[in-house]
Amino acid sequence: MTDEWPELDLRAAYEVQDETLRRRLARGEHLVGVKLGLTSRAKQQRMNIDSPLVAWLTDAMVLPAGEPVPQARLIHPRVEPELVFVMRERLAGPGITAARALAAVERVHAGAEVIDSRYRDFRFTLPDVVADNASSAAFAVGGRGVRPEDLDLALEAVLVEVDGRVVDSATGAAVQGHPGEALALAANDLARRGLAIEAGQLVLTGGMTDAVAAPPGARIAFHFSNLGSIHLSGG
Ligand code: OOG
Numbered sequence: 001m002t003d004e005w006p007e008l009d010l011r012a013a014y015e016v017q018d019e020t021l022r023r024r025l026a027r028g029e030h031l032v033g034v035k036l037g038l039t040s041r042a043k044q045q046r047m048n049i050d051s052p053l054v055a056w057l058t059d060a061m062v063l064p065a066g067e068p069v070p071q072a073r074l075i076h077p078r079v080e081p082e083l084v085f086v087m088r089e090r091l092a093g094p095g096i097t098a099a100r101a102l103a104a105v106e107r108v109h110a111g112a113e114v115i116d117s118r119y120r121d122f123r124f125t126l127p128d129v130v131a132d133n134a135s136s137a138a139f140a141v142g143g144r145g146v147r148p149e150d151l152d153l154a155l156e157a158v159l160v161e162v163d164g165r166v167v168d169s170a171t172g173a174a175v176q177g178h179p180g181e182a183l184a185l186a187a188n189d190l191a192r193r194g195l196a197i198e199a200g201q202l203v204l205t206g207g208m209t210d211a212v213a214a215p216p217g218a219r220i221a222f223h224f225s226n227l228g229s230i231h232l233s234g235g
C-alpha cells in the first residue's frame with residue numbers, strides 16, 4: 001500500500017485495520033481477542049521491522065485441534081509458535097506493567113499462528129502490515145492451560161519441528177524479555193486508540209521464532225516444555 005500511498009502513516013494504517021474489523025463483524029464474525037506481532041528479535045529481523053504492532057483476532061480465524069492449515073483460502077501460509085493468554089479481567093492502559101498485566105490473566109496456553117500476507121513474499125513496511133491486520137489468518141490454541149504464576153514464562157521453551165526435524169527453538173524470553181511485557185505493551189498501545197483488552201479475550205503474544213512455511217504435505221509440530229505440543233498439517 002505504501003508504494004501507492006506513501007502518505008499512509010501508522011495512524012491511518014490502524015484506521016484501515018479497524019475498518020477491516022468492522023467489515024468482518026458486519027458479516028457475522030465475532031471479535032475473540034488481540035494479537036501482537038514483531039515482538040521477538042527473530043521476527044523483527046526476518047521482517048526488517050523493529051517495532052511491535054497489534055491486530056485483531058476473530059472467531060473465523062480459530063483453527064480447531066487436528067484441522068489442517070486451510071490452504072484453499074490462503075495464499076502462502078507460514079506458521080509460528082506463540083504463547084497465548086486467556087484474560088480473566090479487562091486490561092486497560094495506559095501505565096500497565098507486566099506484573100499488572102499478568103495479574104489479569106486466567107491461563108496461558110501453547111499456541112500456533114498461521115500468518116498469510118497479502119503482500120508478495122511477505123515484503124512490507126510497518127504501516128503496510130498494520131493495514132493488513134498483521135498477516136492474521138488462523139490460529140490454534142493448545143488444550144493444556146496453566147495459571148501464569150505456576151510457570152516461569154521467560155523460561156518456557158519451544159522446539160519447532162518440520163517433517164520430523166527440529167529446525168528452531170526459543171524460550172518465552174524471546175518475546176519482549178517476558179511475554180507479560182508483550183501483554184502490557186498491547187494494553188498500553190490499544191489505550192492510545194481508546195481501546196482495551198476485555199475479560200475472556202485471547203491475546204497471542206507474537207512469534208517466538210521465525211515462522212516456517214506450511215505447504216501442502218508439511219508436518220509441523222511445536223513442542224513446548226510445559227504447555228504441551230501443537231501439531232499442524234499442511235493439508
Ligand atoms: C507480520 C505478523 C507478525 C508475529 O507473531 O510476529 C506476527 C508477519 O510476520 O507477516 O504475527
Ligand code: MG
Pocket residue numbers: 035036037080082113115204206207
Ligand atoms: Mg504471530
